[in-house]
Amino acid sequence: MSRSTQQPRARRLPRDVRERQILDAAVQVFSQHGFHAASMDEVADVAGVSKPMVYTYLGSKEDLFSECIRREAKRLIDAVTEGVSTDDELAPDMLLWLGLRSFFRYVGSNRDSWTVLHRQALSVGGTFADEISEMRTRSIELVASVVVSTGTKQGIGEQAEKSGAGLAAALVGAAESLADWWIDHPDVEEGTLASWLMNLVWLGFGDLVQGAVWRPR
Amino acid sequence: MSRSTQQPRARRLPRDVRERQILDAAVQVFSQHGFHAASMDEVADVAGVSKPMVYTYLGSKEDLFSECIRREAKRLIDAVTEGVSTDDELAPDMLLWLGLRSFFRYVGSNRDSWTVLHRQALSVGGTFADEISEMRTRSIELVASVVVSTGTKQGIGEQAEKSGAGLAAALVGAAESLADWWIDHPDVEEGTLASWLMNLVWLGFGDLVQGAVWRPR
DNA sequence: GCGTAAACTTACTGGCAAGTAGATTCTGCC
DNA sequence: GGCAGAATCTACTTGCCAGTAAGTTTACGC
Known part of the structure; x- marks a missing residue:
């Protein structure tokens, strides 16, 4: 369950950078599984971030997809x-x-x-x-x-x-x-x-x- | 008693007829919502049948879609x-x-x-x-x-x-x-x-x- | 008529995933 | 150094929906 082993704990990044990373991850995940089959957990995971971040920055799943x-x-x-x-x-x-x-x-x-x-x-x-x-x-x-x-x-x-x-x-x-x-x-x-x-x-x-x-x- | 009561209640029908009805319903529902968003309950509902029938006759959701x-x-x-x-x-x-x-x-x-x-x-x-x-x-x-x-x-x-x-x-x-x-x-x-x-x-x-x-x- | 198999139902379980509460760091700024 | 607040996490709740167990009704052959 431990994610990347040797990162000195992913540094804190300004909001717009994280937003971009999350959107990049979302595009990738949605393109692979489609809207319904894609899970927010996976998006968060691919983005290297926890789920509440996704919700805090991009809103609901629909909002996220829409933004993509x-x-x-x-x-x-x-x-x-x-x-x-x-x-x-x-x-x-x-x-x-x-x-x-x-x-x-x-x-x-x-x-x-x-x-x-x-x-x-x-x-x-x-x-x-x-x-x-x-x-x-x-x-x-x-x-x-x-x-x-x-x-x-x-x-x-x-x-x-x-x-x-x-x-x-x-x-x-x-x-x-x-x-x-x-x-x-x-x-x-x-x-x-x-x-x-x-x-x-x-x-x-x-x-x-x-x-x-x-x-x- | 005898069959004097004529309910609009769908009579019992042979298997192949029901299968066709269910498939018709499934095509309609899948086309409206897509695979994931479609629910087996709705398919059963549109077909005028209960859910276990769908499973008995057509198998899993994937099987059903595949058959469609x-x-x-x-x-x-x-x-x-x-x-x-x-x-x-x-x-x-x-x-x-x-x-x-x-x-x-x-x-x-x-x-x-x-x-x-x-x-x-x-x-x-x-x-x-x-x-x-x-x-x-x-x-x-x-x-x-x-x-x-x-x-x-x-x-x-x-x-x-x-x-x-x-x-x-x-x-x-x-x-x-x-x-x-x-x-x-x-x-x-x-x-x-x-x-x-x-x-x-x-x-x-x-x-x-x-x-x-x-x-x- | 009557028994048997096929048609059909209600009412549940289990798991997954959306969305959130609330605590916990870090970081820039004085 | 210390504090305000932004960034971030863990650990839940909630609701939906695929799939099923077990029972009930009807058709139909004999």
């Missing part, structure tokens, strides 16, 4: 935002390309974060589902705006607006799914993943924009 | 299989088209089933995750075989094989994600969803097959 979601969502969004920000104005396809690369890069080096956001948060329902689906909706709208603006610029406005949101949802889902697939096939670079999607999606868009349509025979 | 997954996965696969089976040999794009339509049709009229399979099963981990990811892998491989065979027939074999699995994963994910999006935008017909995806994906494939490539500038 919020922090990780912000990190992801910041990573992507930072990845697409440049001085020049970007063509829409380059925008998408940079966004996808940033996304995959983030997922690649923050698996736990991604797992919590993508798999665990959705399955809990209630408050969290709202927060997550809001983030998701924002991503989709962002992508949709690229799609729609490209479409309208080319003069197929009505159709683009109608299907834009749906296509964007599909694209976001494709990226998410590819990220999951990546976990089982790590011997691929993130640029490759992004370029697969670009090839699939942008070439398809290109045809649509030029008026090509697939229809069943 | 198995049954619903089979129903989904059967629905899609049935949707693409015809007498004639189908062109690959028509195969994909029919498959997508069947998939969306199933999801549309079996929301609970889809939720359990897609959202809940993944988040539990362990045995279930294996079963689910096996089903998923099979779907992806199926799609991949269509993609790859189309590619090789057109003479870009090497590249098609390399990216085929990834593209298939992306496509499957796009379909799943579009299915989720549909839940929030139900005023779209399932054929429309399928045709959006076909337009996106098949036109993109078409270009790839003809050697077109998008690359960053």
Whole structure:
């Protein structure tokens, strides 16, 4: 039961540092077990802290999870935002390309974060589902705006607006799914993943924009 | 006395009928709360039966969940299989088209089933995750075989094989994600969803097959 | 009719995990 | 040095829920 043997009794740390450690531990534990199966004892243990600390600093289990979601969502969004920000104005396809690369890069080096956001948060329902689906909706709208603006610029406005949101949802889902697939096939670079999607999606868009349509025979 | 009293009290029913009722209830409850948050009491309650029945017929909570997954996965696969089976040999794009339509049709009229399979099963981990990811892998491989065979027939074999699995994963994910999006935008017909995806994906494939490539500038 | 097995119930146990009370250090500051 | 208060712990209480023991009722074959 004695924890780490040779530490001179973990020093006292200022609150914000401990909070960060606890949140890190929580993300890891939640990503491994999911919200319900995760225990506060384990979170405290992984954080190297006793349970009352967790409650004192982060509140209830729901509060803690909520805070994880919020922090990780912000990190992801910041990573992507930072990845697409440049001085020049970007063509829409380059925008998408940079966004996808940033996304995959983030997922690649923050698996736990991604797992919590993508798999665990959705399955809990209630408050969290709202927060997550809001983030998701924002991503989709962002992508949709690229799609729609490209479409309208080319003069197929009505159709683009109608299907834009749906296509964007599909694209976001494709990226998410590819990220999951990546976990089982790590011997691929993130640029490759992004370029697969670009090839699939942008070439398809290109045809649509030029008026090509697939229809069943 | 004799059976003159007609209580609305559920009559005694043969085992297989009850088992079906219990499984139906379980799918509903699991889809609403997820594995851990769902209680066996509620399952029994929704099924209109007492708890020991559930244990007698279906075993432990894990067994029950497992059986739900198995049954619903089979129903989904059967629905899609049935949707693409015809007498004639189908062109690959028509195969994909029919498959997508069947998939969306199933999801549309079996929301609970889809939720359990897609959202809940993944988040539990362990045995279930294996079963689910096996089903998923099979779907992806199926799609991949269509993609790859189309590619090789057109003479870009090497590249098609390399990216085929990834593209298939992306496509499957796009379909799943579009299915989720549909839940929030139900005023779209399932054929429309399928045709959006076909337009996106098949036109993109078409270009790839003809050697077109998008690359960053 | 009547006995037997299958269908079904009530009412419990046991354990795990969320959340807390209250005592106990340490640390910065005068 | 000593004290105020923040940081931290041990050791509980509480409630829920998976799983079960043991009994009761009904269908149905003969």
